Amino acid sequence: MMNNWRQSLLWLAVAITGAAAAGGIALNRGESINALWFIVAAVCTYLIGYRFYSAWIAAKVLMVDATRATPAERLQDGRDYMPTNRWVVFGHHFAAIAGPGPLIGPTLAAQFGYLPGTLWILIGSVLAGCVQDMVILFCSIRRNGRSLGQMARDELGPIGGFAALLATFLIMIILIAVLGLVVVNAMKHSPWATSTVAATIPIAIFIGLYMRYLRPGHVLEASLLGVVLLLGSVAAGGWIDQQAALREWFNHPGVPLAFAVIGYGLLAAILPVWLLLAPRDYLSTYMKLGTVVLLALAIIILQPDVKMPALTKFIDGTGPIFAGSLFPFVFITIACGAISGFHSLISSGTTPKLLENERDIRMIGYGGMALESFVAVMALLAACVLDPGVYFAINSPAGIVGADPATAVATITSWGFPVTVEQMNSLASAMGEATLFARTGGAPSLAVGMASIFASAFGEHLLAMWYHFAIMFEAVFILTTLDAGTRVGRFMLQDMLGNFIPKLGQTSWYPSVVLTSCIVVAGWGYFLYIGVIDPNGGVNILWPLFGISNQLLAAIALTVATSIIIKSGRWRYVWVTAAPLLWLLILTSTAVYQKLTSADPRVGFFAAANDLQAKLDAGLLSSEKAAVAPQLIFNQQLDAYLAMLFVVLLYLVVADMLRLTYRHWRGLAVLPSTEAPYQASQLVK
Amino acid sequence: MAFLKQFWALVRQLSGDDAYERYVRHHACCHPGEAPMDRKTFVKQEQERKWHGVKRCC
Structure with a gap:
């Protein structure tokens, strides 16, 4: 009894502290606010969400059963299916879901001010993102670890299944293109x-050769060696930068770098995994975990002040980094930090085959996403501790603020964010860069933010090292996603083509490997190339397209989850997944509608195409711009049709679910639930 | 000391450093009589398998 009292008091204290911190952040006006408040508000929100909401979902909605044997136990084969310590599963799951999205999205969304981003990251993750990850993990565990696509086919029918597969494939293409663009812009x-x-x-x-031939399977020592070499390469890069002859070897504009990334992607997809993909994956995982921990420590030690205002005037849709009003674009831009459809692929991939006990679903599914969302909060902080003028100077494309530094600072200062050319120049030279103007894509600005936090906490004189360390860290794991994504895209394409020409479906038949790899790489390579030649910075087009497609995949996952809850007969809890689903439907539909119909050429795809065509016809474009104009016009139209296709796919899946709901409600026959029958666990004592 | 040992075991399992040892143990208990693969072959198969599906997110 006494213990209960203490527990209640403790949780009450957590709730009050969290509410006070969040309230302080939300109501603060005019004065600068300490970053620690964000950390406190975030941690308290996750704790409350985890302790109460996720426990309630596990008990009432999913009816998690700790006595039931999981696939890891029933189907144990010592490899795919393997009961594993829950902390190990948590580590694997987190490493798999944590990608560059939650670092870049919040950085870009900071153009609206710190408040909208922070609120959505916290509310969205606790009520939607964590719920999605947890429910899909549960569904997959009850179905022998089936993938989202298989579950969509089994539970909804062939139409839902095909739409989900196609949507995933297209999202993969857009995702890789935008990530490639971020890397290219950081290297330009x-x-x-x-x-x-x-x-x-x-x-x-x-490292790949080392792990294969020199010391097979000794992952830790090989990775340690790799991390040391990577750190060495940051220092070596600084030395190369000083050598007049050598530096020209690596000094390139965007287009050749884009082709280098495309060539690299093709190579990585065709080469055996052990040579490039596997070792890179190990290295990026350690870099990622290490850097995230370091950043959290640095913010807690340093407690920097947030300089960005709570809201900027760009909530009206005129933002320089990407165009579009607060609703729906702050949600579309943050994407992965609050709810990410991609996680549903991981939650229905390797993770469900490892869980020892259904009890752990909460910690892995809900807890894993909460931690990911915490990373997004830190990325947002890293953008908001910069002087807003500096933030906008780094992230605004030359097409908006002007290519010449004097014009750029004048434009940005006129928005009410004072910045000077001297300030930018001294910052660039401190970071060891020639210029930091118009370094769009989010990576350089995140690196500047991280470098200043790291440098103040751990040593000021190393600013340029920290900056390039941050760039290397972002690039390493963006490239990991890029080559892993290309490979997954290839498997999907082979799977789809295999339905028509069985030979193409064989993942080990080399001609098919090369052909499908080329198709996938050509797909994202095209969008990457257009993004690089676009004078407004391709981020304005590609990031919203990526956000829309990611949220759409989340909607498909939630549709599958909702149908499964409906089939379980627990109608009164349907809102747990149906409410976030409805929100995502409104969000993605509005965003696509605006992207298609807006008259603002920076928002609407057709408006942009028409605007450019008119300028081209009137001869208003410079010869350089006129040369690429037809490609840009075609691309805007293509993007418009692609966005339309996304929405059509989503509505197909949702219609399939509504049909199922209606039939179930009227007591008509529906596809039976494919839940595996109960079997008592032998592992539970 | 016991704590450090446990922590080290967790790190090894997390990174997959002990994957082969775990495989040999599984083999000994569940498939007695069959000879387990040698380290090199196991590592090869393991890498192919691990990087086959969706392993990374955005």
Whole structure:
């Protein structure tokens, strides 16, 4: 009894502290606010969500059963299916879901001010993102670890299943293109960054050979060696940057770098996994975990002040980084930090085959996403501790603020965010870069933010090192996603083509491997190329398209989850997944509607195409711009049809679910639930 | 000391450093009589298997 009292008091204290911190953040006006408040508000929100909401969902909605044997136990084969310590599963699951999205999305969304982003990251994760990950993990565990696509086919029918598969494939293409663009923009005319990123490839290959031939399977020592080499490559990059002859080797504009990334992607997809993909994956996982922990420590030690206002005037849709009003674009832009459809692929991939006990679903599914969302909060903080003027100077494309530094600072200062050319120049030279103007894509600005936090906490004189360390860290794991994604895209394509030409479906038949790899790489390579030549910075087009497609995949996952809850007969709890689903439907539909119909050429795809056509016809474009204009016009139209296709696929899946709901409600026959029958666990004592 | 040992075991399992040892143990208990694969072959198969599906997110 006494213990209960203490527990209640403790949770009450957590709730009050969280509410006070969140209230302080939300109501603060005019004065600068300490970053620690964000950390406190976030941690309390996750704790409350985890302790109460996730426990309630596990008990009432999913009826998690700790005595039931999981697939890991029933189907144990010592490899795919293997009961594993829950902390180990948590580590694997988190490493798999944590990608570059939650770092970049919040950085871009900071153009609206710190408040909208923070609120959505916290509310969205606790009520939607964590719920999605947890429920899909549960559904997959009850179905022998089936994938989202298989579950969609089994539970909804062939239409739902096909739509889910096609949507996933298209999202993969857009995702890789936008990530490629981020890396290209970080390397553009930066010999230090380019040489460091280039060095990661031979380092990964060396580690691959080491793990295969020199000391097979000794992952830890190989990874440690790799991390040391990567850190060495950051220092070596600084040295190369100083050598007048050598630096020209790595000093390139966007287009050749884009082709280098495309060539790299093709190579990574065709080469055996052990040579490049596997070792790179190990290295990026350690870099990622290490850097995230370091960033959290640095913020707690340093407690920097947030300089960005709570709201900026760009909530009206005129933002320089990407165009579009607060609703729906703050949600579309944050994407992965609050709810990410991609996680549903992991939650229905390797993770469900490892869980020892259904009890752990809460910790892995809900807890894993809460931690991911915490990473998003830190990325947002790293953007908001910069001087807003500096933040906008780094992230605004030359097409908006002007290519010449004097014009750019004048434009940005006129928005009410004072910044000077001297300030930008001294910042660039401190970071070891020639310029930081118009370094769009989010990676450089995140790196500047992280470098200033790290440098103040751990040593000011190393600013340029920290900056390039941050760039290397982002590039390493963006490239990991890029090559892993290309490979997954290839498997999906082979799977789809295999339905028509069985031979193409064989993942080990080399001609098919090369053909499908080329198709996938050509797909994202095209969008990457267009993004690089776009004078407004491709981020304005590609990131919203990526956000829309990611949220759409989340909606498909929630549709599958909702149908499964309906089939379980627990109608009164349907809102747990149906409410976030409805929200995502409104969100993605509004975003696509605006992207199609808006008259603002920076928002509407057709408006942009028409605007450019009119300028081209009137001869208003410089010869350089006129040369690429037809490609850009075609691309805007293509993006419009792609966005339409996304929405059509989503509504197909949702219609399939509504049909199922109606039939179930009227007592008509529906596809039976494919839940595996109960079997008592032998592992529970 | 016991704590450090446990922590080290967790790190090894997390990174997959002890994957082969675990495989040999599983083999000994569940498939007695069959010879387990040698380390090199196991590592090869394991890498192919691990990087086959969706392993990374955005």
